Amino acid sequence: MSTHSPSARFLPIGRTGHACVQCRHRKQKCGGFTCGIKCQPCTNRKVNCSFEEEIKDPRHNPYLRIRSSISPSIRRGRSYSEQPEQAVANDSDLMTQISSLNSTNCDDVPSSFLPEFDGGGDSREEELQTQVERLRSRLADLEQRFTKGQTNATGSIHNSQTLASSPFQTPSKLNQLRLSNPSPTHTPINIRSISSSDTHSLSSPQGPITTDGPLKTLNSFHEDESTKAYPGSYFSSCHPNAPFLDVGYDSNIENVRLNSTLLFLSILAIGARFWSASSRTACWLHPRYASLVRLLDAELMRVTLRPRPDDQRLETVQALLLCAHWMPLDASDTVKRYSSRFSESGAWQCLGLAIRWATSLALERSCHLSFQQPQTATRLEFRRFRTMLYLVESDHYLALSARRPSYLNPAPLKEALEVFLRGNYVQNTDIRLAALFKVACAAHYTGCRPSTIESVEAFDKDVQLIERHFLSSLGDRSIDVLSQHFPFTSLRWYRLSYVCAFLDSTDVSQRTGEALTWAIEWASQILFHLSRPCYPAVDGVSRIPIQLEPDPSIVDVMSFAIDHYFVVIAYASFVLVNSWLSNLMDFNLRPHIGRSDEVLSETASGSLLFRLVHVAARTLEAASPSEGHLARRYVPLLHGMAGLISSSDAQVQNLNCEHVGIQTGPSLPSEQQIQSNLGGDLWEMWQQAGLEPIVWPGSVDGVFDT
Template sequence: MESEGHAHLLESSSQSQEIQKIRRTSRACLQCRSRKQRCHVDPDNPVAPCQRCKAASKACSFESETPRGRYHPYESADPSSRAYEQLRSELSSHRRRIEELEAAVGITAQASPILHPTNGDYRAGQSSSASISSNSPATQQQEMPRVPKRQFTMDGVSLGAPIATLRTLANEDEDEYSDPPALPRMPPPSDASPYSMRTAPHARPSAYGLDPLSQDIITVDEAQSMFDIYFQNCHPLAPLMSYHTQRDATELRHISPFLFTTICSIGARYWHCQPSSSQSWLHPRYPQIIYQLDQCIMALLLRPTSADMCLETVQGLLLYAQWMPLEVPQPGATTLPRSRFNDVSAWSMIGHAIRQALFIGLERCVYAFSGPPAEVTEEDMRRMRVWVNLVSCDHHLVLTARLPMTLDPFPATRVARAFGANPRAEPTDLRYAGLCELIAIVNRAARHSGDAALCALDAVSLQKANRDLDEWDSVWTVVFSSSGYAQFNTQMPFTALRWYRLGLNVVSLGPGFFSGRPGEQREPTSPALRTSIDAAASMLHCLSAEAAHAPLGQTLRALPRTPLTVNPKALASFRFSIDAYWVTHAFATVFLALAFERGAIDQDLNIINSQMAPMRVPPHEASLLARLVCLASDIFDHTVAHPPAAHYREIVFNTKNSLFQPKPVASPPTNGAGGGVEDIFATIMHEGFDWTMDPTTWSGGYGAVPVAPPMAYDGRG
């Protein structure tokens, strides 16, 4: 003890002599130096205030400074020194308390872990007795003592995936969030808790703090207005959200910042949506909102946490895939905003959604509807809505992009009617029930044909699919008409019915119908061609005011030969459609015009003999074909302010111009470089076609040809 005290005394005297050698001006505090006054320093305490500051009751810079070397001990102020000393004092206090607790429970001091700094980070380290180098014989002979975080037990550990099993045994808590349990695949329906994937309340998702409200891009009122726009206009078209429980923007933001940002991006896309508005519909800060959405997706894909493995993440990915953001050009640019939607982007986002859904066991939601309806919870309904929407998106890509399907729709189809008739069901759930049965028809046709991507479809499978679609139409028309649904024929799932009919039958027509080469002629009376023509015409006609007042079962050829006018209610709903609907309706228009130019139909959509030469005279204005094409052009013209519609509007506009352009008597065989409708169709159907390309850059020169008189918009309902 005497030697230690003597050493401390020598060290103190050495430090004081060293300080005395420093010039007086270098030892002045900042306050005295600014006043150019002599500063009286306490040589024994470098952090004590000087006498002048102490007498004036002012803060002295010496109190927050730290010695930084032999020649400049008070070079600058260090504001963190006081916090550092306080932290070290608190750590010492906690260490003493830990030692007292260990002594009380009988743990030896050598077994207690200590904290040591590693690259500035304090981590649990080895015990003090194990601080010897690992190369020494003592550490090689003696096992290092450990203190587990909890008592090790294998009770309750299920044999799941290797990583999940080992993580459970190791009690790792990645990112300080509770990990979901290892879930068995497809448990029996008797499982009392079919899913339990909700994270702990303290869990923080990867998109935390990245939403536009946290970044001061929008206000709380604007966020709620965007939610109202989405739920009033977009939600009925793809009702994967819960209308009664997820409409509050502030509450949903705390649950899932990613889903909150996705809904805000959709609402900002239709911010100025008015029927007579010709200005951009986008929110003034739409680019900033989309930037934050991109940041949320980057964090979700690159830095996911266990808090992201929830139903809200799947909902956000599905909403993104169906209403993709727009790329807004720089100020002063003449180009229009361009949609990100194409087959690759949709395939990618839906693929991520499928992965997330399978990770949380979303496919098991169907088991909840196998028992009594009273046992179905609101959470069961929420999960079933999301699962059906995911399955429908997966199968919609089969017909729009010829990409293989992934999910099995039949478990959901078996309980679809129980889901739609449940007392907790929302009005849109019955539509999902009908959509489930439609999806099963498409899946069955693909499986029977042996091609999951439906690139080819044999006659037997097509005949069975058409028969099933007709039966579905007759059954569900009665269901919806007796349930009091207004204008159900223009809404989902009947919009999907028409597209499925067109998509399936177009596949079976084969490349011979589209090529126009003499060696690949169509059959004289192809049932697939007849069904395709009727389906394409019905897709366009259902948006007319005449269709709203027509009796059920009336055929198109029985309509009066008057111009078709746009139905305002149908148009108000159509302008908020998912991105894929713009593709399907533009495709239907081009298909009808192409069939006429190839000589497959006449101007009233009647099938004509394949041996007859194609019509070289434009259709009459009063013909059914002309009225349908002009109706399609009017529909896209009234949505011109909407950026995605502007691209497809050019396709429909060019198709109408080409259709009414007089044809030469002898037309040279087309090789893909002509200016007819077939060349537009080839561009649309070409694999890898980028739907986001600017249509004004197409070659073909459709701008200076005579067109039929446009049909004015009629506001009568």
């Protein structure tokens, strides 16, 4: 057995488990923790290596912890509860050592201060440099401890604020706080004790979090009556739009809080988003909404970057789904205005995280196996199955919208779907959720990218069967509030996005046939459903009123709808307006390939196209406050489309079947008029879609790429 020198305890052999945060290079090979050895990538890039700062931190430097635990000159067994005078007396000799060492050249340090080492002739100079660097680190440690002794002598230990170690703080911020405000003890801090402080704040990636804001709300939950309305507002108004939570189980918000902080914060953030919706004020957000969002962001970042074993649960997937469907609002730094974070890429990121967590938890396989024997299925297994149903449906929903392939396979869940619907823990919304899942299964056959007109026709027939089965399965059972709108919202949107996916990938010659007629029909049905129902005329035939008014029941639903539903309304209007501009139909929604002899309005302001787009804009305007709602992003876009239509008194079209194009006559709006009517956001959207309002070719190239 080989012998080891006393210095072997200071120099354990092996690579460190900590890498440079600049280049991820593990420069530490052996011989101690030192900033003298530079990692080559940082040297080449001429950047400061992270080890230069972390060498002074005992949390990252294990050799500082080893030396502190065995050095009698540093650790004397003295507790910080001693009197300040005794602390200064114990540290006086430390200052004497520091003064003597500072007056001595580091190269001429006495050997009594250097640890013993056994080095060879060739490596002796390198080892000596290593010992010098270790000595400098020891000097810095002595100076820091002497500063602590002086602080204790002045009595500031009794007046300094206690440092709260919060899981929502980043390590760099915690390090800065500890260096600027050293605390002698590290006892657990009760958050209730600091929630009343107005001067202390916790760090967050988006800015400081005042402890008087969200932490007071979270930790005084059972005392704050207003906070109890958060989950009530969500489950009564928002949950029917995304019914994947268990109302009977998750409505007990205290259980949710104990199980998952992320899901708890997600529900609170959505509830605070519609805090004063009943009063119809200018802003519905809770006064503490911004602080609550920062707390949610910090927890979401922690779960994503540093997950704990407790995060391996169903609630994490559910929280990510909530974040994907109701993205938070951010306040501007200069003006007190709120803007939504919603974007297609942001929704895909949250959905992708939810899919990764569901895959790591093997939810799909567990759902399939749990319902092989339905009589033994527990409530937790029903919750897993319901969440996976909605996750698979959302995957296909966004895949059709963004023209991307879906990720999840619905086949395993489809085999156990009927068993799930006959279970003991079925909710009223599960029938509608199952219908949506069946539509996703029908779209999965072509990978959400149909290539033939026959596939579009077959998909339409499948959706019609699903719709009839859904309406017949309701019967006398208690239904949810969205059942009556379901055929004209989600089902019509699936058809429209499916046929637009076909028009996007097909040949130009096939874009003026039956597929275009279906797209115009389904887009107009989505918009027409926003208006009040038509009453039959005297002869029993329903007439479309001259002025379409928003339906109050639709307005209530749209106020709490998921973010993507506003994209559905804007996209349906965009399809119709673009088809009109590309001269594929007139402004009464009549395709040129099959014009009827029915006499309709020949004025732009009285056309069906204008009335549908105008009622869509008015519906979003009535369903949202003037500030702090995503619908307000699309209101000027829809008004711009309506203004574009009404700016033309007559539509000049060439009805030649061989060549269809727009004539640049004086009746068509100029580019300056279009820009003034559309506004900056819509004009940018049209330009990104490849639209040319003046000379538009006889096709819809680039129209459905948004």
